[in-house]
Amino acid sequence: MDGAEEFTTQSSTVEDWTRALAESTGSPGGGAGTGLMLAIAASLTSMVAGYTEADAREHGELSRVRARARSLRQDALRLADQDASASRAFGAAFRLEPGPERDAAISRASIDAAKASAVLGRRAIVAIGDLAWLAANGNPALIADVVVAFGALRATVAGARTNVSFDLAALTSGGSTLEQIRDRHPDLWAIVDDLNDAFDRIDRLTAEIDHRAAPTDDLE
Template identity: 70%
Template sequence: MEERDVTTRSSTVEEWTQGLSESTGSPGGGAGTGVMLAVAASLASMVAGYTEPGADHQQTVDDLRDRARRLRSEALHLADEDSTASRAFGAAFRLEPGAERDNAIREASVDAAHASAVLGARAVQAIDDLAWLAAHGNKALIADVVVAFGALRAAVAGARTNVSFDLGSLRSTGASLEEIREQQPELWASVERLTGALERIDALTEQIDSRAAPTDSI
């Protein structure tokens, strides 16, 4: 299968993961981040569907499930967008040294960082819904909530690392980290926000781990 044919929409899981296993970079870790977010959203939707709240919470559950379904679709779209950004990123670094290469790297790095930042922002927005399910969802599916948190953590961690790495790649054009921070303040700040999100996910997971894995508490 040709590289351009490997997408989350047109490929089976077997085909997509085979594409991920190849040394092409497209799909790569950023696209994998999007797929992990889709897994988290899918599990949130499933748990919400099994949750039978009182009448006062029915609308909350319905809205949560709708958001999760939209996020699953959007995350897969973002995964494919990252694959496109990865191809441009790799192509830029293969150019001959010079002004054209520097400009290509600068554009590709910022585009790739932006794609990862958008994905990370969407992942952060899902934390509240998983926290709600942990507290009010079907108790028999608490293990699924923990798995969803694990997938969400992978998505946030991947987005954070990719934004940081892509920004750092701008140093190959002669820019210092201080200059990069001044030139890309929003992308730079997104790394800190994603770091905070990781800490929150870890705290939430720790709170419910004993319910999901009771044998570990003995």
């Protein structure tokens, strides 16, 4: 789509942005979608915190949870747009004519794209703690919203983990082996394992509260 780069998560309507996402341009793509899911998780976290009343002992933590969620919502949209820019560069590199210049461009774009996704993944990992706090201390009437937020956060983790892994593997097109890539980029390699652990944590936390959010399951 011509002008697809103008449809940013920060300035577009949902209709315009999802229409751009539906086009075969790759920007926005799955990475930007990952950022949007993080923004949804943060927004729901803020909403639940806003509906929660806390005693004097917990009031300070509740305020911090909501403040972090509000900040994360804005950061996630910005990071989604940064990921879209990295995606454009990634696609452009693969369209170059075969040769050393193309190999170098793919390498640069792959690392930049992996870094963009890694940032989203790290922010998602940190956000798990605040959502877990609300699962235990938030307004019980909004427990279903907590589960939805966990689902959005899980989607963020899935997107970040897969994109980092895929982008690192793209470096093999220049002749590097996966072992060499792991040794050259240990921090990016390690974030994939961290995100796998985050998957498990989110699933455990969701399972612990699912009976409260979906009580009709008890009759099956």
